[in-house]
Amino acid sequence: MNHFLQVVAEYLPQWGPRLVEAAWVTAGLSLAGFLLALVLGALLVALQRSHLAPLRHAARGFIQFMRAVPLLALLLALYFGLPSLGLTLSGYGAGILGLGVQGSAYVAEVLRGGLDAVHRGQRESALAAGLTPRQVFMHIVLPQALRVMLPPLVNCYVSLLKDSSLCALIATNELMLTARAIASEDFLPLHIFVLVGLFYFAIAFPLSMLSRLLGMRLARGRRSMGGSPGPSRLGAFPRLRWRRLRAARLPVTERL
Amino acid sequence: MNPGSVPAILATLLAGALTALQIATGAALLAFALGLLLAVVNVFVRAPLARATHLVIGAYVEWMRNVPALAHLFILYFGLASVGWQLSPKVAAITGLGLVGAAVLCDVFSAAMRALPAGQREAALACGLTPLQALQTVVLPQVLQFTLPALGNYATQLIKDTAIASAIAAPEIMFYARSLVTSTFQTPLIYGCAILLYASVIYPVNWAFARLERRLGAGR
Amino acid sequence: MNDTLLTVNGLKKSYGGTPVLRDISFSLRKGETLSLIGPSGSGKSTCLRCINFLERPDAGEISLDGERIGRVMKRGRERDMSDRELAPQRRHIGMVFQLFYLWPHLTVRDNVALPALKAGGMSRSDARKLALQSLDRVHLLHKADDYPERLSGGEQQRVAIARTLAQKAKLILFDEPTSALDPELVGEVLTVIRELADDGLSMILVTHEIRFARDVADRVIFMDGGVIVEEGPAAKVIDRPQKERTRAFLGQVGAAEGLPA
Numbered sequence: 001m002n003h004f005l006q007v008v009a010e011y012l013p014q015w016g017p018r019l020v021e022a023a024w025v026t027a028g029l030s031l032a033g034f035l036l037a038l039v040l041g042a043l044l045v046a047l048q049r050s051h052l053a054p055l056r057h058a059a060r061g062f063i064q065f066m067r068a069v070p071l072l073a074l075l076l077a078l079y080f081g082l083p084s085l086g087l088t089l090s091g092y093g094a095g096i097l098g099l100g101v102q103g104s105a106y107v108a109e110v111l112r113g114g115l116d117a118v119h120r121g122q123r124e125s126a127l128a129a130g131l132t133p134r135q136v137f138m139h140i141v142l143p144q145a146l147r148v149m150l151p152p153l154v155n156c157y158v159s160l161l162k163d164s165s166l167c168a169l170i171a172t173n174e175l176m177l178t179a180r181a182i183a184s185e186d187f188l189p190l191h192i193f194v195l196v197g198l199f200y201f202a203i204a205f206p207l208s209m210l211s212r213l214l215g216m217r218l219a220r221g222r223r224s225m226g227g228s229p230g231p232s233r234l235g236a237f238p239r240l241r242w243r244r245l246r247a248a249r250l251p252v253t254e255r256l
Numbered sequence: 257m258n259p260g261s262v263p264a265i266l267a268t269l270l271a272g273a274l275t276a277l278q279i280a281t282g283a284a285l286l287a288f289a290l291g292l293l294l295a296v297v298n299v300f301v302r303a304p305l306a307r308a309t310h311l312v313i314g315a316y317v318e319w320m321r322n323v324p325a326l327a328h329l330f331i332l333y334f335g336l337a338s339v340g341w342q343l344s345p346k347v348a349a350i351t352g353l354g355l356v357g358a359a360v361l362c363d364v365f366s367a368a369m370r371a372l373p374a375g376q377r378e379a380a381l382a383c384g385l386t387p388l389q390a391l392q393t394v395v396l397p398q399v400l401q402f403t404l405p406a407l408g409n410y411a412t413q414l415i416k417d418t419a420i421a422s423a424i425a426a427p428e429i430m431f432y433a434r435s436l437v438t439s440t441f442q443t444p445l446i447y448g449c450a451i452l453l454y455a456s457v458i459y460p461v462n463w464a465f466a467r468l469e470r471r472l473g474a475g476r
Numbered sequence: 477m478n479d480t481l482l483t484v485n486g487l488k489k490s491y492g493g494t495p496v497l498r499d500i501s502f503s504l505r506k507g508e509t510l511s512l513i514g515p516s517g518s519g520k521s522t523c524l525r526c527i528n529f530l531e532r533p534d535a536g537e538i539s540l541d542g543e544r545i546g547r548v549m550k551r552g553r554e555r556d557m558s559d560r561e562l563a564p565q566r567r568h569i570g571m572v573f574q575l576f577y578l579w580p581h582l583t584v585r586d587n588v589a590l591p592a593l594k595a596g597g598m599s600r601s602d603a604r605k606l607a608l609q610s611l612d613r614v615h616l617l618h619k620a621d622d623y624p625e626r627l628s629g630g631e632q633q634r635v636a637i638a639r640t641l642a643q644k645a646k647l648i649l650f651d652e653p654t655s656a657l658d659p660e661l662v663g664e665v666l667t668v669i670r671e672l673a674d675d676g677l678s679m680i681l682v683t684h685e686i687r688f689a690r691d692v693a694d695r696v697i698f699m700d701g702g703v704i705v706e707e708g709p710a711a712k713v714i715d716r717p718q719k720e721r722t723r724a725f726l727g728q729v730g731a732a733e734g735l736p737a
Contacts, residue, residue, distance in 0.1 A: 084444050124573070129640075130596070131595050132563045135595070165326045176326055194335070208318070
C-alpha cells in the first residue's frame, strides 16, 4: 500500500495535468450526452402520449431497441460505420451522439415514471377549477413530477459518466484513453488505472449521494392525501447517517 | 462463401457469441453468489461487528458501482499482470463483471431483505428453525420473488456489458466484429449484424423474465 | 325572470355494460341547497361528476344558467367538448372532492388563488386579495402561508372550499366532503358549508351525513340503483319518507344517527 502511494506520488506531477485535462473532456462529453438524452427523452415521452398510434408504437419500439443494444456496439457503429454511409464524426461527436441516443431511452422511462407518479386527483381538481389541460400540465403536474424525476435523473447522469469511459475505444481523448496512453508509456498500469478509478469515483460518488439525499427528502414529503410529492424545503435534511444513505440507493428499475 | 456476406459475418460473430455467453454466465454466478452473501451479512450482522461490516461492504459496493466497468477490467487484466498475476481475458472479464454485479446485487438483495417484515423470520425462529433454516425456507424464497424484476434488469445489462470485454481482447462478439471490419471493410453491415445479434438475445431474455414475473406474481 | 340555475335532463351513464345512471332529471334554483343521498353505488357521485363533465354522460342534457354544458355544435354535428373547451364552463362550477386534492407544491394562499389567476385571468395582486378574502370566509386566514401538508384534514377541506369561492362559482358541487375526515374534524367543515348555504350559495351536496342534510339542504333527492326514488323538501323526505326503499335506507342509517324512525 505504501509502495503504491509512493509511486503515485512520484508520478503525479506528470500524470496530474494530463488527467485533469482529460477529466474536463469526460465532463463535457457526459454533460453534452446527458443534455441530448434529456431532449430526446422528453420528445419520446411526448410521442408516447400522442393521439396517433404509429407514433406511440414507434417511440415504444425505439426505447425497447435502445435498451437491448450494448452502448459499445452503438459507439463503434457510429464512429466506424457511419463514414461508409457518408457521415464522418469525431470520437467526441460520435460519443455524444451514442451516449445521448441510448441515454434517451432511460431518460424517457424516468420522465414517464415521474409524470405517472402525480396522482390523478391532482389533475382532476385542477380541471374542475377551470384550468385548461395545458395550464394543468404546466402548473400542477410538471412541478410535482420534476421532484420525483430528480433523483433518478441524477443517477442517469452518473451512468452516462461511467459509460463515457467507453469512448476511449473510439479515440476520444477522455480519462480512460489518457490512462491507457500513460499506461503504455510508463508501464505502471495498476497505478494509473486505480488512480483514474479514483477520478471517476470523486465525481460519481458525491452525485450518487446527492441523488439519495434528494430521494430521502422526497419520501418525507409524501404525506398529503391524494399522495403526491410534497414541497421540498431547506432545513428538511434528515440526519445524515452513512448507513441510511447507503440503504437509500434507488431500486434497480432504471439503469444501474 | 463470400466473406463479406451476411451469413459469413453471422457465422464469425456467433463464435464470439459463445464466449459472450461464457462470460455472462460466469459473471452472473459470481455476482449472484457473492452479492447474496454480502447482502445477508450486511443485513443480519449484529452489534459488535456491525459498524465495521457496513463500512467495509459499503466501501466495496460504492467503489465497484461508481467506477466504470472498463476501469475494473483494465485493473484486473493489465494491472494485475504488471505485478506478476496474468489473468486470461475471459477470466479477467468474468471476475471484473462478476465483482461489479455482486455490488449491484448486494444492494438489490439488501433492499429486499429489509423490506421483508421482520415478523416472518421471527415466526420461523419461534418454531424452532435455526437461523440458517429460516433463511433458506422463509427469507430467501420471498426475497427472490421480490427481486425478480431487478434481476431481470441486471441480466440484460450484463449481457450488454460483455461487449466491454472486447477491450481486453476477450474473443467475444465485438472483438470478432472489429477484426472482421479490418479484413472485409463491410463496416456498417458488420456492426449492424452485431447489434441485431445482441438484440436477438436480449429481447427473448426480457420476455422470459416478464413471463417468469407474471407466473410468480413477482415484485410484490 | 327565471330563477332556475341548473337543469339536468335524462342523464344516462354506463360503465362497461353496467348502467350507473338510468335517466336522471332534476333542477336547481338559484340560492338553493340540494342534497343527494343514497347507498354506495347508487350513482350520486357519478351524477355529480357528470355535471361538470369530469365524467361524460352517455345521454342527457345539462344546462347551467341557460347554457348547455359540455356539448358543442361543429359542422352540423353535436359532440362532447374537449377539456380545453370545457375550461370556461368549469370556471363557473366549483367542486369539492372527498380527498381534497390540494396541490402540495403551492402554499394555501396560492392554492386558492390559482384558479382565479389562471382560469379567471385576474392580475396577481387581485387574485391574492380574493384568495385571502376566501380564506377568511372559511376561517383560515392565519394559514395562508403554510403548505397543505401542515394542515389537518378538516383544514385542508376548508381550503378546498375556499378555492371554489375564489372561483366565484355560480354553483358548488360537494362530493362527500367529510367522508375521508376523522370524526372530530367533520364539524368544522359542516359549519362552513352551513354558513355558505345561509349566505345563499347554490350548492349540490352528496353526503352520508343525513342529519346535516336535513338541517342545511332545502331539498333532498334520494337515489338508489341509478334512479331517483324520491325527492322533495329536506324535512319531508327524511322525516316522513313516502317510498319503501327510502324508508329502508334511512332506517339503516337513521338508527345509527338517532333519527326518528
